[in-house]
Amino acid sequence: MIPCQVCGNDNPLGTRFCRKCGAKVTTGLADVNASVAKTRRQDRGRMIRGWGSNVLSLGVFILACAVLIRWTATPALPPADLPLPSPGPVIPLPDPVKPAESATPAPPGGAGQPN
Numbered sequence: 022m023i024p025c026q027v028c029g030n031d032n033p034l035g036t037r038f039c040r041k042c043g044a045k046v047t048t049g050l051a052d053v054n055a056s057v058a059k060t061r062r063q064d065r066g067r068m069i070r071g072w073g074s075n076v077l078s079l080g081v082f083i084l085a086c087a088v089l090i091r092w093t094a095t096p097a098l099p100p101a102d103l104p105l106p107s108p109g110p111v112i113p114l115p116d117p118v119k120p121a122e123s124a125t126p127a128p129p130g131g132a133g134q135p136n
Contacts, residue, residue: 022056023048034060 022031023046030041034056039046 022059023052 023034023036024031025039025042025044025046027044028039028042030039032040032046034048034053036046038044
């Protein structure tokens with residue numbers, strides 16, 4: 022970028038007149054060298070950012086492919102061959118409680134027998 026001598030606006034390299042005020046832009050060798058160096062620094066920064074995003078995208082793609090291959094292409098692991106646990110001592114279960122014969126208790130003295 023070449024600065025205008027009148028208004029100070031930055032104009033692209035190779036312009037003859039300022040894009041803001043219309044004054045004639047005079048360029049010297051030092052202005053051209055400074056403009057080229059600044060453009061190279063900007064281009065290098067864009068290139069590095071571009072490579073960074075490309076590497077990041079490639080890493081995400083490889084990770085996604087690895088996960089997909091792991092879930093689809095590899096067989097399931099066989100169950101482990103572990104020894105069966107020993108049964109240990111056998112504890113007998115108590116007998117279940119038997120329900121009562123009738124819901125009402127018999128009165129004392131033999132009720133229900135004829136007198």
